Amino acid sequence: MENKNNFDYLLADLTKLNGVGKKTMEILKKKKINNIFDLLWRLPKSYTDRTLITNISDLLIGKVQTIRVVPVKYQFPRIRNLPNKVNCLDSTDKIDCIFFNSHEGYVRKILQLNKEVTINGKITSYKGRYQITNPTYVSDDRSLIETIENKYSLTGGITEKTYNKIINQILKNLPILNEWHDKEILKNFNNESWNDAIIKLHDPTNIENYKASFYKRLAYDEILATFLVNSEIRKKIKKIKKVSKKFTENAKNKITSKLNFNLTNDQKKSLDDINKDLNSKSKMFRLLQGDVGSGKTIVSLISALSVINSGFQVALMAPTEILARQHYTLAKKLFPKNVYIELLSSKSENIEKKKIVKGLEDNIIHMVFATHAIFQKKIIFANLGFIIIDEQHKFGVRQRKLLSDKGGDNCDVLLMSATPIPRTLTMAVYGDMDVSVIREKPSNRKEVKTYSKLESKMDDVIKFVRKEIKEGNQVFWVCPLIEESKKLDHVSSVNKYKFLSKLFPNNVALLHGRIENEEKEKILNKFLNKEYSILVSTTIIEVGIDFPNANVIIIENANKFGLSQLHQLRGRVGRGTKQASCILMFKSSLTVNAKKRINILKNSNDGFEISEEDMKLRGFGDLLGFKQSGVKNFKLADPIQNEDLFLMAEKQIKKIENQNINIDKYKTLLKLYDQADIINDIV
Ligand code: ADP
Ligand code: MG
Numbered sequence: 001m002e003n004k005n006n007f008d009y010l011l012a013d014l015t016k017l018n019g020v021g022k023k024t025m026e027i028l029k030k031k032k033i034n035n036i037f038d039l040l041w042r043l044p045k046s047y048t049d050r051t052l053i054t055n056i057s058d059l060l061i062g063k064v065q066t067i068r069v070v071p072v073k074y075q076f077p078r079i080r081n082l083p084n085k086v087n088c089l090d091s092t093d094k095i096d097c098i099f100f101n102s103h104e105g106y107v108r109k110i111l112q113l114n115k116e117v118t119i120n121g122k123i124t125s126y127k128g129r130y131q132i133t134n135p136t137y138v139s140d141d142r143s144l145i146e147t148i149e150n151k152y153s154l155t156g157g158i159t160e161k162t163y164n165k166i167i168n169q170i171l172k173n174l175p176i177l178n179e180w181h182d183k184e185i186l187k188n189f190n191n192e193s194w195n196d197a198i199i200k201l202h203d204p205t206n207i208e209n210y211k212a213s214f215y216k217r218l219a220y221d222e223i224l225a226t227f228l229v230n231s232e233i234r235k236k237i238k239k240i241k242k243v244s245k246k247f248t249e250n251a252k253n254k255i256t257s258k259l260n261f262n263l264t265n266d267q268k269k270s271l272d273d274i275n276k277d278l279n280s281k282s283k284m285f286r287l288l289q290g291d292v293g294s295g296k297t298i299v300s301l302i303s304a305l306s307v308i309n310s311g312f313q314v315a316l317m318a319p320t321e322i323l324a325r326q327h328y329t330l331a332k333k334l335f336p337k338n339v340y341i342e343l344l345s346s347k348s349e350n351i352e353k354k355k356i357v358k359g360l361e362d363n364i365i366h367m368v369f370a371t372h373a374i375f376q377k378k379i380i381f382a383n384l385g386f387i388i389i390d391e392q393h394k395f396g397v398r399q400r401k402l403l404s405d406k407g408g409d410n411c412d413v414l415l416m417s418a419t420p421i422p423r424t425l426t427m428a429v430y431g432d433m434d435v436s437v438i439r440e441k442p443s444n445r446k447e448v449k450t451y452s453k454l455e456s457k458m459d460d461v462i463k464f465v466r467k468e469i470k471e472g473n474q475v476f477w478v479c480p481l482i483e484e485s486k487k488l489d490h491v492s493s494v495n496k497y498k499f500l501s502k503l504f505p506n507n508v509a510l511l512h513g514r515i516e517n518e519e520k521e522k523i524l525n526k527f528l529n530k531e532y533s534i535l536v537s538t539t540i541i542e543v544g545i546d547f548p549n550a551n552v553i554i555i556e557n558a559n560k561f562g563l564s565q566l567h568q569l570r571g572r573v574g575r576g577t578k579q580a581s582c583i584l585m586f587k588s589s590l591t592v593n594a595k596k597r598i599n600i601l602k603n604s605n606d607g608f609e610i611s612e613e614d615m616k617l618r619g620f621g622d623l624l625g626f627k628q629s630g631v632k633n634f635k636l637a638d639p640i641q642n643e644d645l646f647l648m649a650e651k652q653i654k655k656i657e658n659q660n661i662n663i664d665k666y667k668t669l670l671k672l673y674d675q676a677d678i679i680n681d682i683v
Pocket of ligand 1: 261262263264267290291292293294295296297298418442443444544546548575
């Protein structure tokens with residue numbers, strides 16, 4: 001195939017490859033490998049060296065080795081299930097080739113009597129004789145033997161042999177791409193070209209060579225591609241002109257006068273950032289990032305009231321109905337009486353819904369609290385000026401862009417996320433937005449005390465729970481998370497529920513994945529209203545809901561969770577003024593490494609710090625929310641290991657933005673790595 005200078009080859013369909021038919025293509029597609037480029041990022045895990053040919057007498061049992069032998073006798077048993085056997089020899093000793101599930105004809109064809117042949121496979125020994133079972137490579141031509149074969153960890157239905165053939169074919173046909181990086185940048189990577197780097201990436205002697213120039217170059221490529229896309233979107237949004245919102249400090253004062261606490265400095269600072277954006281003539285597209293319980297809601301409600309005072313409508317979108325309701329109830333308490341707000345829920349009566357739709361259309365309703373339903377076509381705002389989206393760390397770049405478009409030019413957008421992530425990752429994931437961070441916890445907040453307990457100490461835990469309940473506190477009981485099986489999850493939570501119900505009759509509620517949304521909200525509401533003291537749950541307890549009365553959280557099988565996840569769970573308690581506790585339960589004593597992790601959690605209450613440590617230990621893909629999210633995962637780049645590359649890319653982007661540098665030369669990079677035509681597809 002003639003591919004030089006033709007990068008379309010890389011984006012071509014897999015069936016373009018020799019040896020890839022429909023079946024193989026389907027297998028690869030299941031692994032999210034859709035085109036030739038995708039195949040490049042499955043890296044060899046180890047390799048088999050077939051270069052050395054050994055005498056039979058020198059063979060080592062248990063090792064994969066290559067020998068040249070002469071077949072001398074067939075043994076084809078007429079009994080089913082017995083393997084076919086071929087006796088072979090060289091000048092030094094004898095060996096038997098064993099074939100399971102093979103046709104006689106096949107064996108006769110590849111091992112012809114008295115004809116020297118090269119075979120390869122794992123050597124075993126049976127009754128003092130060497131054996132080799134189903135030899136993988138059989139050839140009578142020594143030169144046809146693969147020298148070194150990479151082992152990739154993907155082959156479900158594809159043999160290593162086939163996979164290696166495919167990869168080698170691609171590496172041979174790699175188009176030569178024009179360099180997109182500046183000379184000065186490339187110097188940092190030993191002037192490694194993309195092609196050379198890719199070839200080195202698949203060179204078995206380079207396995208796990210993360211510090212090498214070729215590896216860093218490729219990691220930098222994808223970081224820069226991500227940042228460029230973000231930057232383009234950002235530029236585009238910044239260009240949107242809107243009517244600036246005019247308001248006084250009135251909203252802030254009205255609300256804060258009703259609070260029995262002062263705003264933290266970070267809350268004030270974030271509010272200033274938001275106000276500036278609202279006042280400005282360009283559209284706001286901002287992320288408010290803050291740990292669980294850092295007080296984002298108040299900040300959003302104050303800005304919402306300001307926008308209402310400036311004559312625009314506001315929409316707040318929450319991931320669940322119960323959360324939308326909670327925000328609505330809080331706003332009812334804090335907003336002046338003449339502000340008309342509504343809660344739009346799927347449970348609302350039709351008449352009620354119609355009234356809300358009309359109210360929004362007629363510009364009577366000032367603010368609506370809702371779930372995703374708010375984006376239905378039939379809902380038309382007369383004058384929407386501000387969308388607030390709570391707990392939406394799961395939106396990817398494209399979805400966010402869509403969202404921003406939906407509100408129209410005059411509509412400012414504020415996203416709130418309680419997933420603290422390291423700065424490098426924020427740059428990559430939210431680089432299209434401005435970011436305000438609330439790092440400071442409200443000063444009245446007591447640290448949640450964190451303990452670890454073995455399951456065998458259940459009696460102590462029950463005693464503790466009994467005491468807490470007596471004092472009027474509520475308890476979350478998070479059941480073992482069994483990844484392998486949702487069914488088992490269910491069983492374990494039901495069992496725990498039964499167990500606890502016996503100890504605390506009529507005082508335990510159960511929430512598991514099989515409960516319908518509506519029922520779930522009912523249960524949560526009852527818990528919120530203190531009808532139960534204990535809530536047993538498998539699913540991660542609804543993110544964002546404020547349960548001021550819940551004081552204890554017990555997390556079983558705690559080693560199944562990442563640190564950030566445990567921190568998020570822990571953040572469900574300790575919202576009130578009493579001392580809160582988090583008990584992490586383990587089936588067996590902790591390994592040294594597990595102890596290290598748990599100690600990080602015990603010693604820190606700072607989500608940013610914890611997520612950084614978590615990422616160091618487990619990789620960023622496991623951070624809460626990111627694994628399942630639409631947020632793209634990097635192929636090679638690691639926000640902790642490659643912090644220098646992230647900073648380098650950030651600098652480069654600033655340079656491009658400040659000097660208005662044309663990004664045409666990065667088009668190939670963008671097309672390959674983002675697989676989007678940036679100009680048409682995103683911006
Ligand atoms: P999150 O940032 O996780 O959304 P919330 O906005 O739900 O947090 O706030 C958690 C709790 O902290 C609420 O009960 C809220 O009233 C309270 N809170 C918010 N800001 C402060 C503050 N500055 N001082 C004390 N309590 C605060
Ligand atoms: Mg919140």
